[in-house]
Structure formats: C-alpha cells, structure tokens
Amino acid sequence: MRYRYFRGAIAPAIIICCFLVFSSPAAAFVPPAGEYYGTVTIDGSPAPAGTQIQAIINGQVRGSIVTSVPGQYGSSCLFATRLIVQPTEADSASHQPIRLEFLINGVKADQTMFFSSGIRSVSLSMHHPDTPSPTPTPTVTTQPPTATPTPEPTLKAPVAEINGDPLSGNAPLDVWFRDVSGNDPARWNWSFGDGTFSTEQNPTHRYVSPGAYTVTLTVWNDAGNGFTAEPGFVRVTGTPFLMFPGSGRYPDDLDGDGKYEDLNGNGGLDFLDVILYFNNMDWIAQNEPEGIFDYNGNGNIDFNDLLILFDRV
Structure with missing residues (x-):
C-alpha cells in the first residue's frame, strides 16, 4: 500500500517537471574528463624530461603533457598536473566504448585502452623500430661488380587469427576484437555468434544475453583468403540485457x-x-x-x- 500511495503521489510531480524542462533543448552529453599519470619509458629507459605525451581519440589529439622529470608524467598528488583527456560529443556519438591511444614524442605508444573518466595510473612505453645494419661496401676490383637483381616480394594468402578483451563477464558485455592475422589481410568479415557481423578490422561488439559465443573471422588479400572459427570464444553470464x-x-x-x-x-x-x-x-x-x-x-x-x-x- 505504501508503494502504491507514493507512486500515485510522485507521478503528477514528475510529469509536470518534464513539461517545464522540455521547453528548453537538452544539453548534449560529453563524457567527463579523465586524468592520467604514471611512468613512461622509451626503448626500456626512463623518458627524459621534456618528453611530450599526447592522448589520441579517433585520430585527434584530446590531451597533451610535457614531462618535467625523467621517467614520470603527472602525479597522484591532489593538486599535481596530470594528462587531461577530454573526449568530445562526437567521440561518444556511437554509444560504444571510446578507444584511447597515446603518442610519445610523436611515436605510437605500446599501450591502447578504453577511455575512462576520473584519475587513473597508466604506465606508458614506446620502442623505436630496429634499424637494419648497413650493407658492407663491396671491394672495388678490376672487374665491375655484377648487380644482383632484387627479388620481388611474394604476397601470400592471409592466415586468420583473432584476439579480444574482455572475453568473459556479465551481460551487457562490450568486447573489443582485434585482428592479429598474418600476411597482411586487406578485408575482414567478422561473425560474433549472435547473428551480427562487422567488416571493420578491429570492431567493438556488445553482447546482451548470456551464452558461449563462437566467433569467426574471414580475411582476404590479393593472394587469397583465410578463415578461423573459435568455439566458445566469448562467454557471457548473468541475466539477459533487454530494451x-x-x-x-x-x-x-x-x-x-x-x-x-x-x-x-x-x-x-x-x-x-x-x-x-x-x-x-x-x-x-x-x-x-x-x-x-x-x-x-x-x-x-x-x-x-x-x-x-x-x-x-
């Protein structure tokens, strides 16, 4: 009886407030900023002071900081300067988890993650690609050296392989899938096991019902195609998530x-x-x-x- 009485009393008040507020447009949602700090290394050594770190969302810079001490950016102290990352309304328009990447002095860091608001510690690292050893200069002889033709690289059919994170949890479960196939595929076709598909290389998918889902990936390039199927790759528990x-x-x-x-x-x-x-x-x-x-x-x-x-x- 108390529940029905209170429900009957509050309903008119809520409806009146709705009509008053709906006279002005609703503010667009922009996620609160995230604040990041932690260690930073370059090729396994502490990054020097003056190192620039940038946060990237959808290919755009959403935050930047320059280190003042070696091997550290920002701090956990209450009033310390941290890497402030502020997504835009456009970044959250798809209602999917926002993918966050980092650049260290303009080079992509090893870490990639989903954006989250609030203060968070993240250790960053970056490794420069190995520089090939120089080719020795041939010894000059009386006979001109014979040029050795460079063989054309042979394109091979791709070998399909997948990864994802997280692979288990309660519904609703958002999983970021990653293509780790070999031999440079150029096209992708994912099947998530719940009747939905994607042609993105690294899609994000939301599972709304419990179950064990078989995920498949078909990849192509000009030399052929590859296929893999992973039974029970994603396991979702809990109560079904409904509209x-x-x-x-x-x-x-x-x-x-x-x-x-x-x-x-x-x-x-x-x-x-x-x-x-x-x-x-x-x-x-x-x-x-x-x-x-x-x-x-x-x-x-x-x-x-x-x-x-x-x-x-």
Missing part, C-alpha cells in the same frame, strides 16, 4: 560507472528516462540485471533509485 518496453534501443552507461542511466538509449540523460524508469519499476525487477539499475546499491529497485535518477537530470 525497455517501447524504447527500441538498448540502455547505455553514459559515464562508464557500471550503472545504466540512459534508459531509452538516445545518447543523453533526460526526463524521458525518469518517466521510463517510473513506469517500469516492476518490469526492471523482473527482467533486467538489477545491479545496473540499482543506483543506490541497496539490492532493490525502489523509489530511492528513481529520485537519484531524477536528481541527475
């Missing part, structure tokens, strides 16, 4: 904290999400993984969660 009734899109975790606030999957947090939560509280408890919608962490779907979502709008 909310009438939304047509999967919910999204906008700030990467493991709690899904964008219930209608439109790319932002607004009063439509609050109304959707209010109208489907019983449905959430019966059908969705409760942990990702239990904002106060008390193990229940209740009106305290609704108020927390309302306060965030």
Whole structure:
C-alpha cells in the first residue's frame, strides 16, 4: 500500500517537471574528463624530461603533457598536473566504448585502452623500430661488380587469427576484437555468434544475453583468403540485457560507472528516462540485471533509485 500511495503521489510531480524542462533543448552529453599519470619509458629507459605525451581519440589529439622529470608524467598528488583527456560529443556519438591511444614524442605508444573518466595510473612505453645494419661496401676490383637483381616480394594468402578483451563477464558485455592475422589481410568479415557481423578490422561488439559465443573471422588479400572459427570464444553470464518496453534501443552507461542511466538509449540523460524508469519499476525487477539499475546499491529497485535518477537530470 505504501508503494502504491507514493507512486500515485510522485507521478503528477514528475510529469509536470518534464513539461517545464522540455521547453528548453537538452544539453548534449560529453563524457567527463579523465586524468592520467604514471611512468613512461622509451626503448626500456626512463623518458627524459621534456618528453611530450599526447592522448589520441579517433585520430585527434584530446590531451597533451610535457614531462618535467625523467621517467614520470603527472602525479597522484591532489593538486599535481596530470594528462587531461577530454573526449568530445562526437567521440561518444556511437554509444560504444571510446578507444584511447597515446603518442610519445610523436611515436605510437605500446599501450591502447578504453577511455575512462576520473584519475587513473597508466604506465606508458614506446620502442623505436630496429634499424637494419648497413650493407658492407663491396671491394672495388678490376672487374665491375655484377648487380644482383632484387627479388620481388611474394604476397601470400592471409592466415586468420583473432584476439579480444574482455572475453568473459556479465551481460551487457562490450568486447573489443582485434585482428592479429598474418600476411597482411586487406578485408575482414567478422561473425560474433549472435547473428551480427562487422567488416571493420578491429570492431567493438556488445553482447546482451548470456551464452558461449563462437566467433569467426574471414580475411582476404590479393593472394587469397583465410578463415578461423573459435568455439566458445566469448562467454557471457548473468541475466539477459533487454530494451525497455517501447524504447527500441538498448540502455547505455553514459559515464562508464557500471550503472545504466540512459534508459531509452538516445545518447543523453533526460526526463524521458525518469518517466521510463517510473513506469517500469516492476518490469526492471523482473527482467533486467538489477545491479545496473540499482543506483543506490541497496539490492532493490525502489523509489530511492528513481529520485537519484531524477536528481541527475
């Protein structure tokens, strides 16, 4: 009785607030900045002071710092300077994990990861490619040296091989797949085992239902093709992740904290999400993984969660 009384009392208030707020456009979502610090090495030795480190998202610089001490960029101290990485609205438009790369003095670092907000320690390293030994100068003789023709490289058919991270976890599970095939493939066709496909070289895919998924990859170049199939390559546990009734899109975790606030999957947090939560509280408890919608962490779907979502709008 208390639940029904409170629900009947708060619904008119929420609906009135929605009509007041909807008169102005909703702000576009931009992920909060991330702050990075840690060690940095070049060819196994501490990077010298004055080394420039850049954060790259979608081929664009999203943050930069110059080291002041050897082998260290930024610091964990409260007021220390750190590498500030700020994605843009365009970087998060696809609602997929944001891939983050680093450059050390303009050369790609060994580390690549998914962007996350907040302060984070990341050790960076970079290795220059090995320089081939110089070819000895031939001894001059009375006879002119005979030139040895350079053989043309022979292109071989690619050998398909895959990797991914993470390969197990609860639904919804976002997996970044990597093509590690040999012999330089030029085209790719992934099958993720749940009826979806991709022609990207290194795609990211979200699994929404528990199960063991067989992942396949076919690769091509001008010399032929290669194929690999990995049974049970991705294992997803937990309760199936569903779309909310009438939304047509999967919910999204906008700030990467493991709690899904964008219930209608439109790319932002607004009063439509609050109304959707209010109208489907019983449905959430019966059908969705409760942990990702239990904002106060008390193990229940209740009106305290609704108020927390309302306060965030």
